[in-house]
Amino acid sequence: MKFVYYISTIALLLNLSACRKFVEVADPKDELASKVVFSSDATATAAVVGIYADMNAVNYQFANVLTTFLGSMSADDFVYAATFANFDEFKNNAIQPGNPYVATFWSQPYNYIYRANAIIEGAGKSTELSPAVKNQVMGEAYFIRAFCHFYLVNLFGDVPLILTADVRKNTNLPRTPKAEVYASVINDLKLAKDLLVNTYAGNGERTRPNKVAATLMLARAYLYTGQNALAETEASNVIATTGYSLLDNADPANAAHLSKAFLKNSNETVWQLQVVNLSLGRNTWEGNTIVPVSSPLYRMTKDTYGIIPAFETGDRRLAYWINTYAAPATPTNILYYPYKYKVRVGTVGSPATEYSMVLRFSEAFLIRAEARIQQQKYDLGRDDLNVIRRRAGLTDLASPTSIATGMAKVEQERRVELFCEWGHRWFDLKRWPSTTGAAGKTRADDILPLTKPAWKSTAQLFPIPTEAIRSNVNLTPNPGYNQ
Template structure:
């Protein structure tokens, strides 16, 4: 533990000059400290593990609540039942550049990117690391950098592309076009695939990414950029890996347990004060299950998530909770219940980042987009079978019909996870065929009074623009 704290202190020295707020730094001291980290395997590994620990250290961080919850509220998964002005901006799609959570969605990924850049440079320069450790760390750093850029580009659109630790060069970089950011992150993931181990450590921990994590994220990146043939290939590679399975029946409730066989990559619970497990469980699960009051409630009514589940769907049975108020008349509310533990010892749940079910959903969509309609439906049937449906889907008549099936299954399977629904509505074209419109324009105006098409991108944070005058605002936020 002492070595991890030492490495964290060293890397926090460098992260203090991250893209959130560049300041002057003494290059000789930084170089000396960085070099000392990569002298031996133990300290170099601790540097990379320290990034994962920091990603999940505190509540309402980029890598837990902020991306997941605020993405879900920006879409139509759930709402925040209490009144909080900054949350209301996400619920109403009226986010302002000065919103502190927008600042975190920008600054924290760039901090991790800077640290990954430092690790890549340090590991590459080292002549004392064992080859296997060197390759694994280079792969993990490239994967994590790509992971952060994936979220930045999908939240903000064009963003500065920073691939080294040259502060003076990077401090005032303009925004890089989305397609070029995707090219860079796809290149990182391809290299990560070739560097990382396919298997997890002998202890079974799934808290460090492997080749399969890079492959799954690569499949997603190809899907998002319209390379459906390659997305199908990468997703199939993950599906064919016997390290993973969809947990069936009663085991469905074990999906989000630490190191479950459905997890491709998880973040370990590192801040367990008060007997916390995951920040997601601590925030979602009511404090008193006997008389609960959940702040996060699934949308209901026409177009709501609650009513999107078909009768008998085990995802509703197992992954949602509900309670009825004592009001007159009483009202029933439903809340996300994928994570079951608010507090408890020992720690039994970890935060799920990438999971196996997504591989089937990616391949299904990629196949539908290539007019491989029957195989696409068969992939959806795998997901639906786990959800309790034994009757196969009819082969859709065309790609448009197939995509509606994909949309439904993605919504029901991935709700309240990593903003999937929000990203889906933004990236899919409107079924109306109107140029420039998205599925968000089709769906969200029904319940979002203030909806504007420009809300598909979040505003560039005020702090970032004040620090870097070359950052232009997104449309609709001038």
């Protein structure tokens, strides 16, 4: 079975039946041909929205629980308290190539990339779509392709770059150097930014990427590739856009309180995935999985180097984004679990109140702060960090006196702001250089051995899945894995 195994052709014409919540389109009576999909605004829209529906249709997928939970377990702020071999491999940074979740991290993004390519090609050739819908669906498809390649390259390093829907051409593609993948991600996000508009398509909910989502991801991609001036510019563009704000009211009953940040369509939302499966009152898979009935299995780290001691006294994020459970013991053992999502099971039959957050407005301030400090714009970088801190009820920082002291503040604020969101902490530790000056080492090499004695630098990349190696003669393993 070739590489095509991971970019399932069955999904090519995009599961219109799964899109009913977004666009009311009758299912075709036979297999759709591309020219049929892109012969009307309704079917073309259903094609792109179907990708989001599939991203969030079931639990433990790349686009919901897995990237957030296993990314956090791979770092240092989150553990699974029971014994489960497939999770333990991430917690211990000793992942086996046959781990089924590694296969999911690989196969699902490539599936969405393939479908995005089909939309780019089909909509691009169509003469029947209205100009507005054509721009919208192509812009979203470029965004999806960039988003998925971004996560693939951060999880696996060099990965095949798939830019067409031609499965024969894509079979047995070798790994593309990381720099080239990033260049493609940036190009796709620039195309998406040009094609999309600031308003949200469809019913106006923030569940389809818009120009602001593309701009925020572009700022992140520039930051990750060291293009700090460009990252600053794009983050500033996000911050200057009306309709977004940090929820910072001090009164928990107020709709603008930070405890409301993860509600559906909150002003802090740049892009969320809408709930697809509302059975039994589910809102988000994250909340349904992590909010416990009694003792939590998913717990925040609280030892000396854990995230709980990292919060400063009075930080509202600790008060409102993390919850506690008093385990029966003598003395009482206080357990901590993420509480950004607060609904485990809502009222059956009632509308959801929370959607899964993918991109959040606060990241723009953190990106700009880091980009400015890297350019030695210390006062401006401090100001951005202080915006985040004031919302959390903390005192202002003084200006850093060097890049090193400024980056220590950036690392702290990113850790306590973005915990348990889409692998941010894991990616940060891997992308920042070691502060010890050791050549080729990263912050992961500084930090993770403190709590993970068996840590090896090669664990910074996940293994290429066993099935991918077996099915593609041109794929090579990552260093440190015996494949």
